[in-house]
Amino acid sequence: MIYLPYQIFKNQTMSTRHIYYFPRLNHIFLFLLLRTWFMSTTCAQEIVVKDIPSLEKLPVKAIHRIFQDSDGYIWYGTFNGLCRDDGYDVRVFRSDLFHYGLLKDNYITYINEDHEKHIWFGTFKGAYMLDKATYRITPVNMEELSDKNVFSINVTKDGTIWVSVAGALFRYKANGEMVKRYPMTYNRSPQFVYTVYEDKKDNLLISITQGGMYKLNKATDSFEPYFHNEEYRDIEKIIWDETHQCYWLGTWGKGIVRFNPEAPSPERAYTPQPLPVDVTGETTGDTYHMVQDDIYHYLWVTTKKDLFAFCITEDKMLEQVDTSSFLIPGNKMLYEIYKDRDGKLWVSAFDMESFIIDIRKHFIKKYTLPALREQIKANPAIISLCMDSKGVFWFSQERYGLYVYDAGTDRMGYYLRNGGTKNLPLWEVRNLIPSHVPGMVWAMPYGSVIYGLSQENMEMKEELCIQIGEVTGNPGETSSFFEDSAKNLWVGTTTGLYVYHIPTGTLEVISDELGNVSGITQTSDGRIWAAVRGKGIYRVGQDKYTELFPLEKDFTCMDATTDGKLWLGTSEGEILMYDAGRKETAEHSIACGMKGNIINNVIVDNYNHVWIVTNQAVREYNPKNGAYRSYRTGTSDFLLNRLLSHASYYDRKGELYFGGISGIISIPSSQQLESIPEQVTTYITDIKIKGKSIWDNDRKENPLRQSVRMNPDDQSLEINFSSLDYHHLQQVRYAYRLGSVDNDWVYLEEGRNSAFYTNLSKGEYVFQVKATDKNGLWSDKVTEFTIHRLPAFYETWWAYTLYVLIAIGILWTMLHLYLQRIKQENNRMLVERERMQIRPEISKVQAKAGSISDIGFVSSDEQLIEKALRIVEEHMSDPKLDVVMLADKLNVSRSTLSRKIKAMTGQTPLDFIKDIKMRHACRMLENKTVTIAEVVMALGYSDHKHFTTSFKEVFGITPSEYQKKMKTQ
16 A cells, blocks of 8 residues: 555554544535635646656556656656656566566665665665666665665765664665664654755754654764654654745644744744645644645645645745645545656555646636536537637537627627527537627628627627628538638638628629638738639639639648748648749648648738647647647647637637637747747667667666667667656657668657667667757757667678688689680680691592492591591590590591591591691680690690690691791781
């Protein structure tokens, strides 16, 4: 249970104190009476309750402790672990099946941070120190008390950490080294230390359970009693009120007490204050935690019954503030209230969801329309909206029709209850705009009629009725209207465009064949423009002539900036800017974060900001610098659950109004999107490789200060980041880029805070990220770190060296084979030439043997010579080629071969072989790039000398002389 540490102590020391309280309903009347006594000037629009952004991601919603560190992270202490919240996600530190034995106990009792940015936290079984750079957790040495319940952890200005357990207060350095142990007893009973506090005079004060306050004697390094008073002993909180120049003490049993250390005696140092009164009218003096806000300087205190607020009077006395306008009345099991660095109050709860109290001058005004709710007994659904010159709302409620409403008095008028309008078809008014005629508005119901209406004391009446059908036989249905600066009412229908001249009361047809007019506006040069669905934009000239600028878009709305540019929305969710001077259209949909939702309206304010209205959000966009911010439905600030199509209106004085489901809101236009950006720091909140956080690896060094290392098989990388702005998550956007991967910044939509990469190549990358401030302006601060993707074994330098050697070997082999093929081809060509030279000799032999041709002898010998020639050519490079080998290949004896070759050529077989080789050698040596060694090898000679001798015997000169002779020719 959330109160368990405190309850254990109370049960040990004060058994008469009870933690739980059951209200008696018969005191409700008394509470209502007392409530009128404690009313303050608090405005409901300036104090609101908001949800904690990441509450659903906690391991348990019952929060015991809340703390914000120096970077801005919010830390929660629960009974199931320590939790770090970055606004988008929660990281849990505890002992579980993934982190066995990380902590001895998962119940977090206290959280603080030292000056070295270490998070110190207590549990039921000792204290721990978490290093935010590596997220390593180490236990704090408390000697034999290391397994005891840690009651409080405090840090003083000099960086000292004070840890309290029953009977002892430990003093530590930021590195975890114990400096001293102070015994803590009262009446010989071990006690806890509530708080360690440094006052305005730099005195170090402590408050112990049952024992009151003590001051550190620096000379003796011991604690001495300080303003002891038996009535005020359990002092849980000490606050210095700079505004009222006094101390406030939160006590157990006596509520809030004013403390004056300059009083002459301990008795006069304490001034009791009224105790908090709960919903049943009963008082309670048992406080848990207390803070003072920065706006009203109220004291806010959690007790065992509820959250209470006190304003401080001129005589420094407390008066209870009525909180029922933003807190549901009733007893609540609350524990801590904590003020963050933005001044927001975080309240931890046990029996309900923890929440945030936002105290500020709220940007958005809300009109919940209580009078309308009471009449229709249903939720307001405003389908069209405007305000007349008297400041009275005109709106059409779905299924009921037209109303007027005074927000100041909550008075309301209804068209069916007014004699002047009850017979008019105002049961569903699709659009409303105010007129330049004082007190009058224009109403557009279904059909082809426009009504001019006014009101007096919430009584509506008809002033004008414009019948489009009176001037054309093809009026269509009214779709849009606009009153220009010359007091002309321009009316668009589903078929055309018309103008009603208010001073003369005449209606004129501009065109009854123009098409479906969805938007009308006027530029600063006085020209009228009309957007027509599916056709384009028409400009109306001085002579009422219309000029079309074709653009086949399904336009839904249009407005103009003072520089003459037209801004248009479409049903496909596009935002287009049309420059009439250049006749060019620019696309702004992506720049202003559109997602394809239908655009209900675009409104240009006095700063030329474009307000874009969809069913889910209102977006303010500054075209000059690309900044935008969003207001989304469904949030506590926005009130509306859904925006309806024509329920938006700009009063031209600086206030924009939007209606829908639940009522009406207003947002002032401002120059915040023009201002200097806040220098927002973006923090890297997590880095996941293959889905696992790198901080789960018990690191000893901060990876962001060196480089994040990825193994070769780490194919996925996810990077999460946050500016830690918990109160403007819908306005903050991020942009990131990864060097060598992203050519430019990658811009994310609101609510997205992560980058994802897969299959990174080896090497070093620099990741950069930046954020906008709450106004949508980009900060100049860029956060970056280095990522080093390690090479695989096949990507290392020695692997590449091996690849080069293999490539060289392959190239050499390929070159060698290529040269061999060249040689073989040359050999083939030379042999062919040799054959051509030998064939005449064979012919001569055939001629000589002609006398015996009739018996076929010459024919067989000729075939033998032809076959012998082929064999010599095929085995020319074989060193074993000789007469024996040739005879074997011819299947004849050596003597038969000698006889037949001698008869046919006049040569011996050996000379026959040598002659063919030498002729082939001549052909090869004629190639100036061929070496003699290559010829020797090609002809099958075993050595250079033998070849030279043979060549000279045949040709009379050596091969080298022959080659030289060929080169000179």
